[in-house]
Amino acid sequence: MNIALSPDLEQFLAETVRSGAFQSASEAVAEAVRLLKEQGSRRETLRQDIAVGVRQLNAGQFSEHNDASLDQFFAGIKAVGRSRLATNEKNRTP
DSSP, X not given: OOOOXXXXXXXXXXXXXXXXXXXXXXXXXXXXXXHXXXXXXXXXXXXXXXXXXXXXXXXXXXXXXXXHHHHHHHHHHXXXXXXXXXXXXXXXXX
């Protein structure tokens, strides 16, 4: 497979290989394609999550908050996190 790159990308690729980050241009391009594929997967997951949120919003499944209620909400999240952390520390074997 032949791939045409802009001079800037070609230079970047050569410098990346020269730096020792990859053993060859093919290895670097393969990693770039893998990351692109991963990014596409994350983007699709995000789109699905947004669609769920929009459906919930349209169905009235949401809560409105003000500064005080948000403080309480976040305090609850912190309490749960601290409790989990304490449990994990208790269960940790030395």
